[in-house]
Amino acid sequence: MAAKKLFGISQRRAFKRLVSNNRERLYRMAYSWTGNPHLADDLVQQTMLKALRNQKQLRDFAAAEGWLFRILANCLTDYRRAKRELQSADDIEIIEKVTPEHQFNDEQLVRRVRRAVQKLPINHRQVVTLVDLEEFSYASVAQILDIPVGTVMSRLCRGRRALRQHLLEIRPQKSSRTAANIKRIK
Amino acid sequence: MNKDDNISEEQLNAFVDGELESEERSCLFNEAERSEELDQRLCQQRKLKELVKHAYKDVPAPKRLLAGGRTGTGMVGLGVAASLLLVLGLTAGMFMRGLFEPAASPGSNTALGNAQSVAATENYILHVVSGEPQQMRLALQKAEELLSTASSGHPRQVEVVANERGLDLLRSDVTLFSDEISALAKEEVIFYACSKAIQRLEEKGVEVQLVPEAIPGYTALDRVVIRMKDGWQYVKI
Numbered sequence: 425m426a427a428k429k430l431f432g433i434s435q436r437r438a439f440k441r442l443v444s445n446n447r448e449r450l451y452r453m454a455y456s457w458t459g460n461p462h463l464a465d466d467l468v469q470q471t472m473l474k475a476l477r478n479q480k481q482l483r484d485f486a487a488a489e490g491w492l493f494r495i496l497a498n499c500l501t502d503y504r505r506a507k508r509e510l511q512s513a514d515d516i517e518i519i520e521k522v523t524p525e526h527q528f529n530d531e532q533l534v535r536r537v538r539r540a541v542q543k544l545p546i547n548h549r550q551v552v553t554l555v556d557l558e559e560f561s562y563a564s565v566a567q568i569l570d571i572p573v574g575t576v577m578s579r580l581c582r583g584r585r586a587l588r589q590h591l592l593e594i595r596p597q598k599s600s601r602t603a604a605n606i607k608r609i610k
Numbered sequence: 611m612n613k614d615d616n617i618s619e620e621q622l623n624a625f626v627d628g629e630l631e632s633e634e635r636s637c638l639f640n641e642a643e644r645s646e647e648l649d650q651r652l653c654q655q656r657k658l659k660e661l662v663k664h665a666y667k668d669v670p671a672p673k674r675l676l677a678g679g680r681t682g683t684g685m686v687g688l689g690v691a692a693s694l695l696l697v698l699g700l701t702a703g704m705f706m707r708g709l710f711e712p713a714a715s716p717g718s719n720t721a722l723g724n725a726q727s728v729a730a731t732e733n734y735i736l737h738v739v740s741g742e743p744q745q746m747r748l749a750l751q752k753a754e755e756l757l758s759t760a761s762s763g764h765p766r767q768v769e770v771v772a773n774e775r776g777l778d779l780l781r782s783d784v785t786l787f788s789d790e791i792s793a794l795a796k797e798e799v800i801f802y803a804c805s806k807a808i809q810r811l812e813e814k815g816v817e818v819q820l821v822p823e824a825i826p827g828y829t830a831l832d833r834v835v836i837r838m839k840d841g842w843q844y845v846k847i
Contacts, residue, residue: 440820444827455669462840472825473800479822537665555627556662562629580627581619588658 439479442488443472449558450496456553457500459542467503471496490560494568497550504546540590548583551576617641617648626655732760733767735837737830737846741775743786749779749847750790753799765798769837773804773830776847777811780824788821795823804830 450471454464474495482491541549554565562580566573617638624630625638642649734756738749753768760766770779778784780803785791791801803824811818820826838844 437819440826447827452666452669456666461670469800469825476822476825477795533661534665537661541662541665552662553666556659557666559627562624562627577620577623580623584623584655584658585619587662588654591661592654592658 438485439482439488440476442485443475443492446489446492447472450492453493453553453557454496454500456538456541456557457546457549459538463503467496467499470499474499490564490568493554493558493560494570497569500546500550537587537591540587543590544583544586548579548586551579552583552587555580617651622651622655625652626659732765733837733840733842734769735834735842735844736768736770737834737844738770738772738776738779739774740847741778745847746776746779746785746787747790750787750794752845752847753794754797757794757797757799767798767800767842769800769802769833769842770794771802771804771828771830771833772824773807777803777807777818780820782819782821785821791821791823801825802828802830802833804828804833806830 447468450468451464454467454471455461458464458467471492475492478495482488541552544552550569551565554560554568555562560568562573562576565576569576571579621630621638625635630638638648638652642652734753736749736753738746740746749770753770756766756768772779779787780791780801782788795801801821801824803818803820803826805827806829808818808820808826834844
């Protein structure tokens with residue numbers, strides 16, 4: 425079959441391994457976006473399935489990780505579209521096991537940060553988590569979310585500003601200065 | 611005007627994210643040496659980034675995500691497996707009585723957003739353990755039948771998980787049903803190949819090649835237990 429010749433068996437196996445190896449990273453990202461482990465897991469399953477089905481669309485194997493996260497972002501977009509953006513930030517309940525350990529500072533801190541992240545608009549949340557959790561470059565985030573690099577920077581800026589206000593309890597910075605000050609971005 | 615005022619938030623972000631070129635990075639370091647306020651802003655940005663990282667360092671992964679990888683050994687692992695088997699056995703008995711019959715009325719769903727409530731009435735996991743071609747064909751026919759009999763407005767989800775000799779269904783060099791699997795996959799049926807079954811075959815020196823639609827990585831047991839906990843109907847074939 426022509427398709428098999430184009431995408432050989434060894435490549436297919438390598439691809440499956442790659443998808444499988446990235447499952448936990450995808451899950452962590454999906455969880456940070458949704459705050460819901462069940463939904464996150466479903467999104468990751470959809471992502472894996474779509475990736476395996478559409479593996480022939482991937483031209484550059486080196487770009488596979490970004491491609492996987494892009495599929496994940498698209499799955500979330502589809503899900504939210506289908507649900508007509510039902511959940512506002514206030515509606516989102518972060519599902520976590522209630523354990524006695526919650527009384528410890530670390531648990532409280534984790535919950536506080538997750539709540540603050542969940543309160544961000546989804547567009548800002550995605551950019552912040554892709555940059556902070558996966559350390560994707562701005563250019564990669566732009567590709568994953570299909571937005572210009574400038575939009576990545578402005579969303580990151582707004583997202584972090586909101587997080588700073590929630591978490592660090594400092595007065596907000598005076599203004600959002602233009603990105604024109606930056607001469608070069610890698 | 612304070613030099614610090616010229617440093618934008620975007621610049622600070624680019625700095626902590628490693629997006630600045632070396633020259634500009636050095637300039638910012640030098641500015642921070644001179645300005646306590648700028649130094650503090652940089653620290654806060656770094657702290658913020660680390661806080662977000664820390665908050666998601668350990669996320670509450672569903673049990674199934676742990677399947678297929680290196681699992682714990684010894685009595686603890688055996689005990690967990692035995693418990694799962696017990697749960698599976700008990701609950702399977704309850705579910706087997708209602709094979710192929712939706713359990714509850716769609717009206718019991720509380721919200722469109724609650725995927726689990728939809729799942730409780732509509733979705734099925736088919737567990738293929740038999741290596742007999744007629745049993746495999748039956749499983750695929752049941753999957754097709756379940757899709758075609760789903761009520762309108764509630765698309766039914768169907769998963770097929772194969773282990774033991776049933777894994778042959780999803781082995782590309784062995785299966786007699788690659789076309790049927792491909793057709794069902796296009797209808798959103800998801801096929802899982804049990805990681806334990808693959809591992810066992812590979813330990814025997816068998817090179818396992820799966821059809822493109824099969825997803826490896828989960829054990830059949832975990833998959834079934836999780837879906838049953840989600841309220842899915844279980845059918846063993």
